[in-house]
Amino acid sequence: MVNTKTLKSSELIDLIADRIAHNADWRESFGDLLEYISTRLATGCGFIRLYNYISNRYLSPISVNNSQKNPIIDGIFDQLADERVPIALPAEYSDYLSGEMQYSAIGIPFVRNGEYLGGLVLAGGEGEGVLDGHFHDLLAFAPYLIPLFESAVLQEILLSNYLDAIETLAVALEAKDPFTRGHSNMVTAYAVAVARKMGLEAQRLQSIEIGAMMHDIGKIGVPDDILKKPGKLTEREFEIVKRHPVIGEEILRPMQHPLFNIPRSITRWHHERIDGNGYPDGLKGEQIPLEARICFVSDAYEAMTSDRSYRNSLPPEQAFDELKRNSGTQFDPDIVSVLCELLGPMVTKPNPETGDRVPEGAEVISEEGTKEED
Numbered sequence: 001m002v003n004t005k006t007l008k009s010s011e012l013i014d015l016i017a018d019r020i021a022h023n024a025d026w027r028e029s030f031g032d033l034l035e036y037i038s039t040r041l042a043t044g045c046g047f048i049r050l051y052n053y054i055s056n057r058y059l060s061p062i063s064v065n066n067s068q069k070n071p072i073i074d075g076i077f078d079q080l081a082d083e084r085v086p087i088a089l090p091a092e093y094s095d096y097l098s099g100e101m102q103y104s105a106i107g108i109p110f111v112r113n114g115e116y117l118g119g120l121v122l123a124g125g126e127g128e129g130v131l132d133g134h135f136h137d138l139l140a141f142a143p144y145l146i147p148l149f150e151s152a153v154l155q156e157i158l159l160s161n162y163l164d165a166i167e168t169l170a171v172a173l174e175a176k177d178p179f180t181r182g183h184s185n186m187v188t189a190y191a192v193a194v195a196r197k198m199g200l201e202a203q204r205l206q207s208i209e210i211g212a213m214m215h216d217i218g219k220i221g222v223p224d225d226i227l228k229k230p231g232k233l234t235e236r237e238f239e240i241v242k243r244h245p246v247i248g249e250e251i252l253r254p255m256q257h258p259l260f261n262i263p264r265s266i267t268r269w270h271h272e273r274i275d276g277n278g279y280p281d282g283l284k285g286e287q288i289p290l291e292a293r294i295c296f297v298s299d300a301y302e303a304m305t306s307d308r309s310y311r312n313s314l315p316p317e318q319a320f321d322e323l324k325r326n327s328g329t330q331f332d333p334d335i336v337s338v339l340c341e342l343l344g345p346m347v348t349k350p351n352p353e354t355g356d357r358v359p360e361g362a363e364v365i366s367e368e369g370t371k372e373e374d
């Protein structure tokens with residue numbers, strides 16, 4: 001069979017060079033790459049999987065035209081990892097796509113310095129055996145793709161190491177301040193829910209998840225006697241506590257991975273108010289990254305609705321009122337609306353016997369007029 005579809009080396013190399021130059025997210029890069037190759041070759045479906053050779057496991061696949069889990073595709077990837085040689089599967093062995101028609105499949109492994117980095121599998125097409133003639137073309141292109149695979153795998157290994165380091169820091173902070181861990185978990189749940197409702201895409205949600213978990217990590221640098229003080233802080237002590245966003249950002253600064261840009265900004269700016277009266281930098285309005293504004297509202301809501309050693313919690317409805325009362329000065333009104341809309345249906349009713357909505361002794365209003373959680 002004569003193939004009329006071909007890969008254009010110049011286009012492919014331009015695409016790869018552009019992605020490397022712009023340090024683009026590897027999932028997006030590989031998605032575009034797969035789309036390009038599959039379209040040029042008119043294949044039925046295509047898959048790329050990266051292999052973390054430190055943890056010895058594949059990362060979740062990128063696919064075009066078929067995202068279904070398929071045991072034969074899995075088998076091809078397993079064989080690529082084990083044998084590290086290209087695979088050309090004739091059509092008569094690969095009737096897995098339709099169950100009736102038969103298609104050929106190609107598997108290409110990517111290896112650098114003896115480490116298996118992942119594989120590319122193409123299957124199907126506009127007729128039986130359509131891929132057979134592309135096997136050698138793809139083999140010729142494979143070396144161009146190795147830097148992209150290597151860069152992506154290294155990014156993933158780095159990310160995995162950073163997440164381990166962060167877990168260690170979180171455990172250390174928990175030991176120092178048992179309250180923070182539970183608080184950070186709840187802030188994270190609220191922030192991710194709000195961000196999802198606002199339509200932020202998956203990678204930003206993942207960054208928000210990391211950032212919200214880490215937002216108070218700088219408290220590791222605040223002395224215990226201040227952090228655990230049961231009563232009201234003196235002005236000097238509060239000034240020390242106010243350093244925690246800057247300390248937190250410094251802790252995360254060495255973690256140079258695209259997923260950590262947002263967590264760094266959340267950590268530094270989760271106490272910035274939209275009227276410019278927050279800290280540490282006094283940013284205003286949209287100068288404050290959206291993710292940090294989301295965490296600020298989530299942080300305040302969680303703080304108001306949780307018991308502390310020195311005060312009781314507010315009921316959710318009253319916390320909503322506080323957020324709304326301070327919309328436009330302290331908090332971003334759009335974010336407050338989304339959080340109230342999301343959590344409103346979940347709030348518990350006031351005690352039917354006493355009618356109490358605010359526990360006695362609740363002191364959540366700061367001198368500024370609202371709760372400021374540190």
Ligand SMILES: [Fe+2]
Pocket residue numbers: 215216244270271373374
């Ligand atoms: Fe904080």
